[in-house]
Amino acid sequence: MGIFTREKETAPCTVEVSHKFESLHAHVRFNNGAVVHPGDEVLVHGPEIMAPYGEVVTEDRIATITRASSVERFWTRLTGDLEVMELCEFSFSEEATL
Secondary structure (H helix, E strand, O other), X not given: OXXXXXXXXXXXXXXXXXXXXXXXXXXXXXXXXXXOOOOOEEEEOOOOOOOOOOEEEEXXXXXXXXXXXXXXXXXXXXXXXHHHHHHOOOOOOOOOOO
């Protein structure tokens, strides 16, 4: 992988969409063991998956992983830490403020 170039690869994946009261989520698992790193982009191909309320839907799909360049990966790690720190600026309390 070059310092400025991006590479693409395809991977078979399993998509799980849950629409339950106790769990509302969508997960993608790469069936070939591919790993996504900071700055990488993933596009799962196929129509939108809609799970009816109370159900979990699982489908096999193909995904395209666009690997970040070395520069993009470095930038994502650098700025990602700063974005996490922004979350620390918020606090929650039981008192209402006016």
